[in-house]
Amino acid sequence: MTAPRPAYFRQLSPTRFEATEFTSGAWNTSEQHIAPAIGLLAHLIEADHRSRGGQLRLASLSCDILGVLAIGEFDVEVSVVRPGRTIELVEAVLTSGGRTGVRARAWMLQTADTEGVAGSGFAAMPALASTPPFPFGETWEGQCVKTLEVRREQLGAGRGRSWVRTDTELLAGATVSEHARFVGMLDFANGLVPRANPAEIAFPNVDLNVSFFRAPAGDWLGLDTTVSFGPDAVGLTESVVHDEHGPVGTLSQTLTIRA
Structure with missing residues (x-):
């Protein structure tokens, strides 16, 4: 009998x-x-949209990280802020320990054939096969980073290009889109090419904003990342x-820098 795959979450x-x-x-390994x-929030937004018969695509997701999340049980409520047949705004709110931990808003947009004008000026990533493996789990604590397979090309302090994938299920037993699975790896960008030693300087992000001009596909997430620190304890x-x-889109994370 095949053992079940490990998962980040279980639905109760x-x-x-x-x-x-x-x-x-x-x-903090207790968080x-x-x-x-x-x-998970991206998955639940998509699942709610499909349950209402929607056919729109998640085009952007803006998340405010309002506090740390304990490892354990929590609740998520999904609501439609702006309904529409071609454009819809949906909100998902994660509540843990009686307080809001994450608030996410997603724009769902209508799709159509625009292949004739499709294109992007973003530079290509290095080939996956030529990008060396990177021991991400040796840089950071906790089990989460150890669930990842990472390849990285370091270009300087706070500058690099990485490939990331995981075999860990997002939600145990659930069918999750490639889009939501990609979103579930995006926040690792902030730790892949740090400007400073995380044992000496903390630089957690207070938000995450991503826009997709194309729906991602496949196992590997590529991140061409630049980390900037300002002179007054704010970073990006x-x-x-x-x-x-x-390329499929862009990602930004605002940082609070603390010695």
Whole structure:
């Protein structure tokens, strides 16, 4: 009998979920890494949209990270802010321990054939096969980063290009889109090419904003990342997001820098 695959979350009811030990975070191992939680919110937004007969695509996701998340049970409520047949705005709110931990808003947009004008000026990623493996789990604490397979080309302090994938299920037993699975790996961008030693300087992000001009596909997430620190304890991590076929969108994370 085949053993079940490890998963970041289990569903306990339509709105209640449980984080597993595989979400154990990088800054504090008793807290969740926020990356899988954001992926779960994207999945639930998509699932709610499909349950209402919607055919729109998730085009952007803006997340405010309002606090740390304990490893354990939490609730998620999904609501439609702006309904529409061609454009819809949906919100998902994660509540843990009686307070809001993450608030995410997604624009769902109509799709059509625009192949004739499709294109992008973003530079290509290095070939997956030529990008060396990177021991991400040795840089950061927690089980979550250890669920990843990472390849990285370091270009300087806070500058690099990485390929990331995971065999860990986002939600145990659930069918999850490639889109939501990609979203569930995006927040790792901030730790892949740090400007400073995370044992000496903390630089957690307070938000995550991603826009997709193409729906991603395949197992590997590519991140062409630049990390910037300002002179007054505020920073920014920016990435061009790729799949194995090319660029698909952009990602930004605002940082609070603390010694």
